[in-house]
Amino acid sequence: MTNMKVRVMDHPLIQHKLAFIRDVNTTPKEFRELVEEVSMLMAYEVTRDLPLEDVKVQTPLEMANCKVTSGKALGIVPILRAGLGMVAGMLRLVPNAKVGHIGVYRDHDTLKPVEYYCKLPADAPERQIIVCDPMLATGGSANMAINFIKERGVKNIKLMCLIAAPEGVRAVNEKHPDVEIFVAAVDSHLNEHAYIVPGLGDAGDRLFGTK
Numbered sequence: 001m002t003n004m005k006v007r008v009m010d011h012p013l014i015q016h017k018l019a020f021i022r023d024v025n026t027t028p029k030e031f032r033e034l035v036e037e038v039s040m041l042m043a044y045e046v047t048r049d050l051p052l053e054d055v056k057v058q059t060p061l062e063m064a065n066c067k068v069t070s071g072k073a074l075g076i077v078p079i080l081r082a083g084l085g086m087v088a089g090m091l092r093l094v095p096n097a098k099v100g101h102i103g104v105y106r107d108h109d110t111l112k113p114v115e116y117y118c119k120l121p122a123d124a125p126e127r128q129i130i131v132c133d134p135m136l137a138t139g140g141s142a143n144m145a146i147n148f149i150k151e152r153g154v155k156n157i158k159l160m161c162l163i164a165a166p167e168g169v170r171a172v173n174e175k176h177p178d179v180e181i182f183v184a185a186v187d188s189h190l191n192e193h194a195y196i197v198p199g200l201g202d203a204g205d206r207l208f209g210t211k
């Protein structure tokens with residue numbers, strides 16, 4: 001963990017569910033449900049510094065001074081396709097967040113990211129944007145997605161992943177030192193195909209049953 005700026009969420013419930021997510025015998029249905037649940041638990045901590053505004057609420061007894069998240073608080077941006085699996089869990093906590101999409105895939109031969117889609121909320125620059133993707137391997141996809149988002153004027157960006165390789169954390173730290181990274185685990189290393197070891201395999205294929 002030296003030379004890495006990353007928040008590892010070691011809450012027992014997150015770690016427990018992650019063990020089942022990794023398990024090769026977990027079915028796509030269970031995998032989807034677990035990714036959704038872990039994303040919801042992680043979102044709780046990732047959104048800790050959301051801006052609040054004061055409101056007055058009439059209780060049955062009197063007026064109370066309360067706080068609610070301010071209107072244009074949050075944007076969730078999954079990296080297609082595997083990031084889609086994290087959106088529903090996050091929306092359960094912050095149902096009014098807007099959702100953008102960025103399409104990036106890793107070319108199987110070069111292992112370099114290729115962008116194919118980008119649609120962000122029009123008011124994205126006014127929001128805190130949480131980029132989500134289950135896997136941070138080489139960091140190429142996340143760095144490309146963050147570049148696109150910054151090019152569109154967004155300043156406040158966080159990255160939320162389930163499993164990272166040290167190589168991916170370092171790559172994002174280097175290119176985007178302002179972006180805080182939240183993960184459930186930092187694994188050992190990348191194999192020769194740039195898969196995270198021990199990891200969970202191909203997150204997109206396991207979510208959508210495409211293999």
Ligand code: PRP
Pocket residue numbers: 079080081082083104105106107113133134135136137138139140141142168194202203204205
């Ligand atoms: C996976 C994963 C990340 C990327 C991580 O997506 O969901 O987006 O690989 O690798 P990197 O850090 O080396 O860029 P993939 O390219 O397999 O596309 P998919 O989600 O469409 O399956």
Ligand code: URA
Pocket residue numbers: 082135137194195196197199200201202203204
């Ligand atoms: N993408 C995945 O889905 N899994 C990995 O281990 C690396 C990249």
